[in-house]
Amino acid sequence: METIKFLKNQFITDSESFLNEVKKLNELTENQINWKHAADVWSIAECLEHLVITNRIYFDEIEKQFSSEQISCNADETPVKHKFFGKLIIKSVDPANNKQTNTFPVFQPSKNFIEKDVVNRLIEIQKGFINLISSTMNLNTNKYIMSSPASKLIRENFSDVLEIIRLHNKRHLMQIENLLLHQNFPKE
Numbered sequence: 001m002e003t004i005k006f007l008k009n010q011f012i013t014d015s016e017s018f019l020n021e022v023k024k025l026n027e028l029t030e031n032q033i034n035w036k037h038a039a040d041v042w043s044i045a046e047c048l049e050h051l052v053i054t055n056r057i058y059f060d061e062i063e064k065q066f067s068s069e070q071i072s073c074n075a076d077e078t079p080v081k082h083k084f085f086g087k088l089i090i091k092s093v094d095p096a097n098n099k100q101t102n103t104f105p106v107f108q109p110s111k112n113f114i115e116k117d118v119v120n121r122l123i124e125i126q127k128g129f130i131n132l133i134s135s136t137m138n139l140n141t142n143k144y145i146m147s148s149p150a151s152k153l154i155r156e157n158f159s160d161v162l163e164i165i166r167l168h169n170k171r172h173l174m175q176i177e178n179l180l181l182h183q184n185f186p187k188e
Contacts, residue, residue, distance in 0.1 A: 004141055004159065005075035008133050011162045015130050018169045022048075022122055025176070030116045035179070035186050044179055045114035047172045048122050054107045054168065055125045057149045058161050059132070065144050065158075066136050073140035081142045086160025089148075093168040104150035126169075133162070 025033065025044065033045040042050070082090065092101055141158035148154035156164070179185060 002080045003076060004073060004078045004080055005137065007080050007141065007159060007162055008075065008137055011133055011166050012130055014166050014170065015126050015133075018173060019123060019126050019130075021173055022119060022126070025119045026116075028116075029186075029188050030113070031188065032186050033116060033118070034113055037179070037182050037184055041179075042109070042175070043114075044176050045116075045118055046109040047176050048118045049109035049114050050103065050107055051169060051172055052118060052121050052125060053109065054149075055122070055129065055165060057106070058165060059125055059129055061146050062144070062158055062161065063128075063132055065146070066132065066139060069144075071140045071143040072138045073143075075137050075140075078140060078142070080159045080163075081157070082160050082163070083155060083157055085148070085154045086156045086164070089154075089156070090160065090163050090167060093164055093171055095167060095171045095174050106149050129165070 025048070028044070030045075033048070034043050036043045091097060092099075141162060144158040145155055146158070146161070148156055
């Protein structure tokens with residue numbers, strides 16, 4: 001049985017690892033982070049901007065709800081309860097799912113040249129997430145509900161959201177690693 005404490009600890013641990021990998025991208029040039037080997041493939045910058053947009057939307061809602069109402073639990077014993085649509089989204093963003101999926105318009109990165117500060121913007125959001133979740137270990141993420149930014153008809157609880165973000169970050173980090181390893185990736 002996965003508990004809320006386990007979910008939050010896993011989120012924090014994976015977010016810290018994710019941050020360490022993202023920080024390395026500061027060594028790249030703007031040309032490198034905007035490089036694409038095909039028109040229908042996202043660049044590193046587009047992946048990062050997509051994560052900035054997605055994670056900012058979720059972070060703002062979690063922060064708002066956590067600050068307005070405190071729904072506590074014994075996080076050591078309370079099991080995680082994912083909602084129906086949450087389970088579907090979790091499955092679709094899981095890095096083990098090799099099926100390519102299109103993102104919703106609300107999460108689309110710009111099609112323009114993206115400046116290198118996108119790396120630091122993502123780092124700041126993830127640091128904020130780590131601090132927020134670390135400071136709210138006793139809050140019951142099953143009880144906080146939000147509408148999906150993609151569709152108001154889809155309802156997600158914050159247990160869903162934490163797992164979605166954790167896996168979504170990993171999925172795009174793998175995509176970035178594949179770009180870095182591409183034979184035509186620019187040297188500078």
